[in-house]
Amino acid sequence: xxxxxxxxxxxxxxxxxxxxxxxxxxxxxxxxxxxxxxxxxxxxxxxxxxxxxxxxxxxxxxxxxxxxxxxxxxxxxxxxxxxxxxxxxxxxxxxxxxxxxxxxxxxxxxxxxxxxxxxxxxxxxxxxxxxxxxxxxxxxxxxxxxxxxxxxxxxxxxxxxxxxxxxxxxxxxxxxxxxxxxxxxxxxxxxxxxxxxxxxxxxxxxxxxxxxxxxxxxxxxxxxxxxxxxxxxxxxxxxxxxxxxxxxxxxxxxxxxxxxxxxxxxxxxxxxxxxxxxxxxxxxxxxxxxxxxxxxxxxxxxxxxxxxxxxxxxxxxxxxxxxxxxxxxxxxxxxxxxxxxx
Numbered sequence: 001x002x003x004x005x006x007x008x009x010x011x012x013x014x015x016x017x018x019x020x021x022x023x024x025x026x027x028x029x030x031x032x033x034x035x036x037x038x039x040x041x042x043x044x045x046x047x048x049x050x051x052x053x054x055x056x057x058x059x060x061x062x063x064x065x066x067x068x069x070x071x072x073x074x075x076x077x078x079x080x081x082x083x084x085x086x087x088x089x090x091x092x093x094x095x096x097x098x099x100x101x102x103x104x105x106x107x108x109x110x111x112x113x114x115x116x117x118x119x120x121x122x123x124x125x126x127x128x129x130x131x132x133x134x135x136x137x138x139x140x141x142x143x144x145x146x147x148x149x150x151x152x153x154x155x156x157x158x159x160x161x162x163x164x165x166x167x168x169x170x171x172x173x174x175x176x177x178x179x180x181x182x183x184x185x186x187x188x189x190x191x192x193x194x195x196x197x198x199x200x201x202x203x204x205x206x207x208x209x210x211x212x213x214x215x216x217x218x219x220x221x222x223x224x225x226x227x228x229x230x231x232x233x234x235x236x237x238x239x240x241x242x243x244x245x246x247x248x249x250x251x252x253x254x255x256x257x258x259x260x261x262x263x264x265x266x267x268x269x270x271x272x273x274x275x276x277x278x279x280x281x282x283x284x285x286x287x288x289x290x291x292x293x294x295x296x297x298x299x300x301x302x303x304x305x306x307x308x309x310x311x312x313x314x315x316x317x318x319x320x321x322x323x324x325x326x327x328x329x330x331x332x333x334x335x336x337x338x339x340x341x342x
Contacts, residue, residue, distance in 0.1 A: 014307060017043070017081055019036065019042060019046075019064075019079070019081050020046040020048060020083070021046065022048050022074070022085060023070075023084065023086040023087075024051070024055060028083070028085040031295040032135070035293065036299055039299045039303065041300075041303045041307075043064075044062055044063055045076070046067045047064045047073075048069065048072065049066075049068065050068070050069065050070075052066065055067055055068060070097075074097055075101060079103060080306070081105065082098040082103045082104070083107075084098070084105060084106070084108060087183055088112070088113050088183030089113055090182070090183075091112050091117075092117040092121065095132070096121060099125055102128065104132070104305075105125075105133070106133050106135060107133070107134055107135055110134065110188055110192045110323070111132075111319055111323065112323065113183045115320070115323040115324050118322075118323035126312045126313065126316060131302070131305045131310055132319075133302050133315075136298075137267075138193070138268075139298075140298045140301055141292050141294035143265075143289055144200065146276060147201075147260055147276060150260060150276070150278070151253060151260065155260070156253060156260055156278075156280070157255040157257030157258065159255050160254050161236055161237075161253075161254040162237040162238070163238045163251060164197050164237070164239050164240075164265075165194065165239070166193045167224070167246070167248045168242070168243060168245075169243075169244075169245070169246060171243065177221075178216075180219075186213075186222050186223050186224050186242055186243045187330060190242070191225055191241035192322070193266045194237075194240070195227075195229070195322060197251050199318070199321070199322060202229075202231040204317070205232050205321070207325075208228075208229055208325060209229060209236070211226065211228070211329040211330075212226050212335075213329075213333040213336075214337075215336070217338065223338075224241065225241055226241075227239045227329045250263045258280030258281070259277075259279045260279075261277040261279065262276055263275070268292075273288055273290065273291050275288050
């Protein structure tokens with residue numbers, strides 16, 4: 001006898017992941033909150049700020065309840081996960097607070113300002129069985145998987161050298177990136193990207209060979225820098241980052257038989273059509289890819305980790321190793337001081 005499938009109850013759809021957003025930051029307004037609105041498995045239930053009017057403005061556009069104060073949002077029983085969009089210096093405090101409250105946490109990059117704080121949060125997430133993920137959106141863009149495929153196919157032969165750069169023009173004087181008390185500075189804001197993309201292609205065990213940081217005496221933060229890293233196999237990775245130059249965002253892999261060059265590597269808009277340049281034997285080929293929404297992909301990856309599970313042992317180790325390299329760049333740096341730049 002054949003069962004009547006139409007009479008069988010349909011599998012219940014999983015309820016959406018309910019988010020509280022801590023901090024009404026520009027990155028939340030421009031990228032993550034619009035991305036959350038496109039993901040069916042997500043619902044924003046609370047938008048928290050120290051400024052009640054700002055919380056109301058964000059809630060008016062993206063939905064959810066405006067909440068004045070972060071603790072009130074974290075402690076809500078209708079919150080499953082917290083997105084931390086606060087200045088870097090506050091990441092550890094409020095991520096720990098959310099993990100203690102039993103919430104999964106997505107944190108804007110960098111996860112914390114130090115290796116010690118990162119180890120603390122990873123340990124707590126493992127202990128509580130919670131998902132802790134950093135907000136490097138670019139890792140979820142399809143162009144980097146395409147580059148990896150070409151490298152694995154031998155399109156550039158044996159990898160000999162890696163370079164990466166990320167820089168943005170000077171910001172307004174009141175920008176939080178210039179606030180040392182809030183974890184400002186070029187290394188923690190843009191310098192963390194070249195480190196992370198180098199680990200993507202060269203592996204997690206990079207070591208710092210040397211580094212240079214330039215401190216703005218008036219603002220009290222580093223505004224540019226460079227670092228030379230090396231893989232255990234001796235492949236060098238050259239990094240440059242800046243708050244005091246024209247916009248650049250890219251990386252290149254130089255191999256024995258050619259090179260792969262990626263522009264707009266870290267912040268491509270969802271409508272941007274990437275082009276990977278393959279240079280070999282005196283010729284240049286542009287390989288165009290479809291646009292991709294890395295912000296939405298990050299949100300989906302976080303939800304998938306909540307639903308399907310994530311190996312916090314290995315993923316947590318990647319967070320720790322990234323923080324360790326960033327600490328080494330800062331601790332081993334040769335510092336120079338300038339009077340200030342416009």
